[in-house]
Amino acid sequence: MDRQVRTSPGAAYDLGYHVVWCPKYRRPVLGGRVKTRLEELIHAKADEHGWQIVALEVMADHVSLSVRPHPKNSPSYVANQFKGFTSRHLRAEFAHLRSQLPTLWSRSYFVATVGAVSAETVQRYIETQYERTPKGGGRA
Template structure:
């Protein structure tokens, strides 16, 4: 059983670029390793994060999302000034979690890998 988790910075601010992106990836991999979760795919975009992770079957999807959000927020806000100065909280209060039941894990992984190749809908960005 795996979960596709998507979460965004508050107001979908593009604060996850450059060194912050690299550190975010390191933090997610470190947190997954210490908790025995296997990362299938990870994509950090400037304004959102896609994570496909396989946790222990008894752990709820919301718990998985909350643990990654809390851990990364704590460390990124301590290490970098601009997310802390621009946002009262790093992450928005909501996130998307889905278990790829109808689709396969490969479909979710392919979606994440091609995320930056598709135009964004409704944002005016190409």
């Protein structure tokens, strides 16, 4: 992520969040068509809000996302927008998600602002997860 100062009326900002969330019970249900559709939905929600997705990786048991929102959007708002929107659509489109899980996502999530570590470090972390993850899934 290069340093990109964005502007809006009354503000100039360079803000990024690294957001990670998991399915309920960390079940590995995010593969195949579910993964493809989840990626589409995440991009659609980001476009709706005017947020820039820098990096996105959907693993079988978690989602890792680097996003640049507007500063008026709190980290909890950003995480909950993605989780709520994707859960509603995925559970409507894939019946097995309704039957396997009481809710798609766990209530928790991880958010870090990009800045304590460089944006490049976060992007490299997301893009190289498959190289570090042991076969059969791993932890975020």
